Amino acid sequence: MSAEQPPRRVVVTGVPRGTRRPPGHAPARSEISEQTTLGTTYVRSLMRSQLRAALYALGTLALLVGSLPLLFALPAALGYSPGSPEPFVWVVLGVAVYPLMWLIARWYVRRAERNERDFTRLVEGR
Numbered sequence: 001m002s003a004e005q006p007p008r009r010v011v012v013t014g015v016p017r018g019t020r021r022p023p024g025h026a027p028a029r030s031e032i033s034e035q036t037t038l039g040t041t042y043v044r045s046l047m048r049s050q051l052r053a054a055l056y057a058l059g060t061l062a063l064l065v066g067s068l069p070l071l072f073a074l075p076a077a078l079g080y081s082p083g084s085p086e087p088f089v090w091v092v093l094g095v096a097v098y099p100l101m102w103l104i105a106r107w108y109v110r111r112a113e114r115n116e117r118d119f120t121r122l123v124e125g126r
Helices: 027-033 037-066 068-077 086-124
Strands: none
Touching: 027 037, 037 068, 037 086, 068 086
16 A cells, blocks of 8 residues: 655745845946946936926927017007007916916926936836
């Protein structure tokens, strides 16, 4: 009579999956702190993306503010002059310009934060 033997247990030893790297070590972080060519490239990439976002926001803002004199001249060009164009100016500024400026600023802040978050992920190796 041969009795079936229970399956043999195998003990696996090794580094747990989440701790394969030493804590606090990430290749990109060491490249940056050691100021190697690759680290400089990482930082330049972040600076370039931040500059690109700032230039887009600034260009949009310049177009918006630069077109205001043309917009303010519009009532006179259409032959509308019941006194002064001040109500039109206030409506344009209050209803159109300031909300658009707020949207541009909000876009820029969100873009800058996303650039920094992506850079942090790169540096921390996530």
